[in-house]
Amino acid sequence: MAKNLDVIEQTTNELTLAERQQKKPKRKKKKLKAVWMYTLLSIFLVVSIFPFYWMFIGATNDSSKMFTNPPTLLPGDQFMTNLTNLNESIGIFRVLFNSLFVSGLYVVIALAVCASAAYVLAKYNFKGKKFIFTAFLLSMMIPYQATLIPLFQMMSDFNLLNTYFAVIAPQLCFPFAIFLLRQNFLAFPTELMESARLDGASETRIFISIVIPSMRPALAAASIFLFMTQWNNFMWPLVVLNTNDMYTFPVALSSLMGLSYIDYGQVMMGVTLATVPIIAFFLTLQKQFISGMLGSALK
Amino acid sequence: MKKVTGLVSMLLVLSMFLAACGNSGSDGEAGDSNKVTAWAWNINVPVLEEAAKKFKEENPDFELEVVEMGTDDVYSKLTTGLQAGGKGLPDIVLVEDDRVQGYMNAFPDAFVNVSDKGFDEMKDSFPSYKTELLSKDGAMYGFPFDGGPTGVFYRTDIFEEAGVNAEDIKTWDDYIEAGKTIKEKTDTAMIGLDLNGDDGLYRMMLNEQGTFYFNEDKEVALTSEESKKAMEVNQTLKEEGLVKETVGWDAWISAMVEGDVATAPSGAWLYGSITQQGKDTSGNWGVIELPAFEEGGNRASNLGGSNYMIPSASGNADLAYDFMEFFSTDKDVQLSAMEGGLFPSLNTIYDNEAFTKEVEFFNNQPIWNLFATEMENIPAVNYTGDYAVAKDEAVKAQSEIANGKAIDEALKASEERLKNRIQ
Structure with a gap:
């Protein structure tokens, strides 16, 4: 029994070896394709995530930091200040x-x-x-x-x-x-x-x-x-x-959008808060939502 | 099944109930005779509240409800309400200078005639360009509030590095020469302009010369001599490479606080933005009056500013008038506006310390004094109801000129288009 298994394994190994030689360029191609795919997807990911990240940066920084050059790309320490100011405003x-x-x-x-x-x-x-x-x-x-x-x-x-x-x-x-x-x-x-x-x-x-x-x-x-x-x-x-x-x-x-004076810290904090319920609502219904899409796809 | 219908009907009842509680008062309709509702945007709210507090001392029953909203939102709501025949409007509403005549033309009887109620007596306390703006057929339809006397805000550090003395800039030619020197010595642009999006500089230069998109007879005047001269300044600045293109308000502010441009011709209200967004640049700023077109010519001009109006639909117009008269002429109220970053047009307070003091952010220059003396010299101009369309065409012309089209040709084409659009 064990021997048999060995033989089978061997043959499959040989097969794969032979196959491998044959398939090598194809697999390489596939790999290359995947690399391209992932690079492209990462670019899309960054492009779609960045506005949200920038929103978060704005929410945690002082309004004047939104105007510096080079731009501030790290979260700041003004989260609470912006939150309290926003709460006072609206x-x-x-x-x-x-x-x-x-x-x-x-x-x-x-x-x-x-x-x-x-x-x-x-x-x-x-x-x-x-x-x-x-x-x-x-x-x-x-x-x-x-x-x-x-x-x-x-x-x-x-x-x-x-x-x-x-x-x-x-x-x-x-x-x-x-x-x-x-x-x-x-x-x-x-x-x-x-x-x-x-x-x-x-x-x-x-x-x-x-x-x-x-x-x-x-x-x-x-x-x-x-x-x-x-x-x-x-x-x-x-x-x-x-x-x-x-x-x-x-x-x-x-x-908050007055004429010449706008506190972007507050605005960004506000939009950050406004996105939370939508994300929460989507996540709770996500399962139903996706199964619904699949359901119609299988028809 | 019963459960579901039960739930839905319960929610319906609940919403009706909430509807009922939400509706009490606040419409400014008669009944609540001591309450006045006002619509205004952010920095104006504290001033209104301060005034209400003081007004209450004499009128203990008085109540003011300020509904705070964005500037554009005020217009959306006001326009909708006026088009619906004055429904849902407040007792007091804040309207910018360039919008006032548009509203007065489109809705002739929609605002309370304040001359009838006695405001003409206070007329002398305000600059003539403001009172003229609010007048139609000899009567005033609103209360002048803040103004936008213009000046050239400049970076003293950049001017020093280039060895240019800002006080020597008297005419636009001087301004261009100074720009060239600054460009050469420090490689910094003289001015940030949004040539395809906004024409603030062009408007300031028109107003400075006592005209606008429309002349005093309300005729289209885009091809006037004044307009051509203003466009020439724009063109020269662009051709000499003194312009940094800044698209939109944020980029413009950012270019200034970053020191990418050396000057910014603008209204006095710019103070609020640069002190907020450019905290680190304190002490590196100065202001001069707008350069003139010829030596010794007028240097006063206006950009922005706003006024309060009382819609005729207000059920409480008398009380609203009393309050606004107090608001407009009380010195302490107007000084509190000054503290909040608004430049009051009430001229009886210009001798106050708030206007004569030295401003640290501006290298101890008494900038408010400069703006205050400018106010009475600002020429009155016609914005008319077609302001927005005219601005659109002016920006088109400006953009074409920046791209190399001849000034005469571009202005002429814009004038033709404008005439067709407003027929």
Whole structure:
């Protein structure tokens, strides 16, 4: 038995030896290709990481250090100073909470709205369905500047200025999220729905207990998208919010941009803090997100 | 399933509730008759608050809410509110000099006529270029606040090394000659310019000559003699290699504090930026007035500055007026603005120690005195409502000239384009 194994090993060794001689240039080529690949990837890595690094440098240094030549490339010791100054300027916790609250609430409600709309558009047949769907998609082409003033007037007429409701409401039905979810719902086997129907489940029950659970990856992707949209939303909150204590993070950050005097230490500290929740949100949903992407790739 | 609907409806109720609490007051609508809301940007906020504190001594019920926002954000919100017919506007809003006439033209009845309320009595306390800027058909529509008297900020260390005496620079020709010497001796550029992006120097030179993109009849004047002379200075500086191209504000500031350029013609407010960003260069700075176009000519000019206006939609305009009149004319309030890095246009305080003192950062030169005496000589000019488009065209011309196009030709083409754009 052992002998046999030896023989086999030997032959494989010989084989590989022979093979090696044959394959040598090829492998070298492969190796060379890998080197190029990694160099290229490292360059991309540096290019994409550097702005974040620079942001961090700015957050830990005095504002004047941002202007030196050669540039300061090491973290400084002004982290706490910048943090306290920023807190004094805009009240970090208040605006962070505001933004988290607004974005969180928005994701939950918008997801419910968009998922329902997408489900109907994907799985039911009724007159004018195509028209409605096209109308949704076309509405993506309207620039927000065109709707800004009428919307503002509307909110003002409803006496809703300076409320979070006004911040969230106009975007609850988000065409891109509806589109994204609809495409995923299309792939859901209709047979499953039919068998549930035969078992006597109501339509709502089918949607909530059968369709939704299996669509988690798609919902995760949509919610990351919705969260980012609301978290970064600037113009609309700026226009409808009228007191400093209602400000969301981007609006509060922008208030640091005066005319000739701007403390970049504070600004950089602010943007550093603003990226943290997005990273956290992405990391928690990452698994779902990636499995969702793979799922659609395997189709 | 019940759980989910329950959760969603709970959140909806919660958001409505928050909506309800957020909405109380702050719209500047009647009801809260002792409260005034103001929109302003960073360095102006402490001044407003200081003024409110003092105003309260006489009017104990008075309350001021300052909503702090970025400069551009003020305009975004103000424009939206005005276009929506005056909805959601504050009682007081801060507007820069070059924007004032644009707003007054586009929204003729949108701001309170302060002459009607008695502000004309204080008119003499402000330089005429400011009061004229805020006037339409003989009435004033705002309160002059800070100004941007110009000067040439220069690095004394570089001038010394090159053996040039800044005080000898009287005309733009002198300035160019000094630049050549400095270039030769120290290999340092004379000035940082963003030739394709901003025309600050050109605007200062126009204002110095008493004109602007538009003449006193509000006609396009890009091809005027004054405009050509100003562009010639730009061109010569560029051709002699005295210009370091700095793209954007940050690069410009950085070039100055790093000593890559020897001078920076700018408004008095530059003080705040260079003392902040160039802490290590203390004592190496000086200021002279802008050079004149001919010996003995006017050297006063303005760049920047801002004013407070009261939107007509304010439900509390009378109180807002009383407060702003106090704010604009109270010496202590304006001196506190001075401390915060703003240059007040209230001329009754120019004999104060704050204006006559020697400034350590500027090699003990009494720079504020220089700016204060300049204020009354600043010529009034027309910015008009088409300021932004005109600036765009002027920058285009400047850029083309820097790239070798003839001055006449470039200005003429820009003037034609501008006329078409504002028809």
